[in-house]
Amino acid sequence: MTEITAQSIDAALRKQLDALNTSVESRETGSVIQVGDGIARVDGLKNAMAGELLEFTSSTGQVVYGMAQNLEEDEVGAVLLGDVAAIKENDAVKTTGRLVEVPSGKALLGRVVNPLGMPLDGKGEIKAEGTRPVEFKAPGVIHRKPVHEPMQTGILAVDSMIPIGRGQRELIIGDRQTGKTAIAVDAILNQKGKDMVCIYVAVGQKASTVANVQETLEKHGAMDYTIIVNASASDSAPLQYIAPMAGAAMGEYFVYNGEDGKPAGPENPGRHVLIVYDDLTKQAVAYRQMSLTLRRPPGREAYPGDIFYLHSRLLERAVKMNEQNGLGSMTALPIIETQAGDVSAYIPTNVISITDGQIYLQTDLFFQGQRPAVDVGISVSRVGGSAQIKQMKQVAGTLKLDLAAFRELKAFTQFGSDLDKATQDQLTRGAAMTELLKQNRFCMMDVYDQAVAIYAGGKGYLDDVPTEDIVRFRTELLEFLHASKPEVFDELAKAGKWTGDVENLTNAAIEAFKLQFAPTA
Structure with missing residues (x-):
């Protein structure tokens, strides 16, 4: 029989008192x-x-x-x-x-929710692991490390010249109907099997547009790792305003927690997240509407003075965490719609100054059939080569210069007729490389395939191929290499860069393919 002492009675009473809920709910x-x-x-x-x-x-x-x-x-x-x-x-x-908080956790994957985390897809209740605040302070510079790993989009023009790294914020900007959402959706589809969680935030879109995106993702098996947050055009301004922040909060769960749901750290790595804000122009309009009805003073273009702070604190949440914090990352692809190509308007200049580069899509290029309609001249990535594998960096360096020289020459020679051979060669090479960058939707390319395709163009193997055959040449060349000469890719991956041996092997394989390639009659 246990002895009853004053201490044991004291401990038992304390335990009971602790169990009593004595908190008074202070609600005004x-x-x-x-x-x-x-x-x-x-x-x-x-x-x-x-x-x-x-x-x-x-x-x-x-x-x-x-x-x-x-x-x-x-x-x-x-x-x-x-x-x-x-x-x-x-x-x-x-x-x-x-x-204001939103549900977060793995239960949201594969679901379409509103900005408050309520399901919109008719698939029943979501049993979330927990909640996260919609507004959350971004990690300081001490908790981060520089962006250094590629976030492959599978789009040749982007991965070669405007590379995006995990933890970067890359703006997609252009007029309406120039393929901005297409680039973002292709980037999501390309994350299949790469241990990335993707979040697509639709702000002020038509419900049918979001349904199309959902259908595309389902068709390609991408909904398994994707969350769609939808504040459609028919939703109120406050919901459209909090949608991007709600999406960021849902993404932060994966960055700050490991696979087991416990806080990320050296032993428990955080996950990688890609978040698309489509688009922040409509969020700014919703915030303006909200602010004006709240009687806040209007500023430039009738936007409130803190509109810059709205977007900067949102995009600052994109992060690449350091080793102590589990190395997770959140990559942001904000989309901004311009009016008649006016990049110098208020909201575009704001977001350009916050992000680490921009992919600029041009209507003229789109209608000329250059798709994706990326303007290589003013599109940049301020992370650059740090977000590329070495094999790509080696071949893509010359590509940007070739295209820049081609654009300058093309404008200059529009009026002249007799050109010397060097100029003519440069024009031919530029036209071939421009054609090489064309790519259909949902046709993402592996990074080694991209490197070999650009290598072939840079070495002049496309110069004598008719322009209309270049995309077919690229496709058939890669099919031929995978079927008959897979050692090209194996050696390239093994060497870690373009060595003399890898180049000789690749040259021989491309020449063998060219002998059997039949141009369109």
Whole structure:
């Protein structure tokens, strides 16, 4: 029989007292003094926090959530995130003590959700592992390391000249209908089997457009590792405003936690995430609408003064973590739509200055049949060669110079007729390389295939191939090499760079292929 001592009684009582829930829920209650345009002005919430989740209860007992935005001297300006029509004047409002949060975890993979994490795909409830705040402070420079691993898009023009690294922020910018979403979707499809989680955030798109993207991803088996966050054109401005941040929060779960759901660290590596914001122009418009209805002063182009801060704190969340923090990464591909190619408008210049490079798509190139319609002249990657494998870096360096020289010459020789042989050769090479970069949708290329294709062009093997046959030449050459000369790729991968032996082997294989290649009559 155990002896009952004063200590054991004390310990037992303490244990029971600890188990008692003595916390008093401190929730303030206020009332709605004015409501309209999805905005509610609330009285009586002295201790509300900026960005706090507020609970509105209508006279019929319906609960609608809102978010505290303006903390003024005598009232709080809040935006409603649910059924706007349900809330009337004098309805009760309570603080929740929590910031706006979204569900996060593996249960969201393969699902289409709204910015609050509620399912839109009719596949039932989502049992999420936990929640993450929509607004989250980005990791400081101490927790990061420089971007150094490639994030292959499978698109020849991008991976060779505007390479994207894991943890980079690369802007896709261009007018409407120039193939911006196509590049982002191809990049998602190319992550199959590469241990990447992809998130596609659609802001202000038509529901049918998002359904098409979903269908494409399902058809190519990419929904298994993808989450779609959809705030469509028919959703309220506050939902469109928080959608990109909600997507980032869902992605951060994978970056900051390992496979087992525990915090990432040296022993428990974080995951890699690719997030597409399609598009931030519409988020800026939603934020402008929200701010103007909240009576915030308009600034340039009627946008509020903190619109730059909105996009910078969102894109700053893209990160490449260091070894102590599990080496996870989040790569962001924000999309911006320009009006008639005006890159110097307010929102485009803002986002260009935040990101680490931009892929600029041009309408003229698109209609000339150059697809993807990437303007190599003003597209850049500020991470550059650090985000490329050595084999690609060696052959792609000359490619950008060749194309730049070709563009200059082409403009210069438009009016002249008699050209010397060197100029003519340069024009032929430039035209061949430009044609080589054409690529259909959903035809992603492996990085070694890309390197060999560019090598063939750079060494002049395409100079005597008719322009209209170059894409077919590239496709058939790669098929021939994989079927008959796989050692080319094996040696290239093994050597880690283009050595003399690898070049000789590749030259011999390309020449063997050229002997059997039949140009179109």
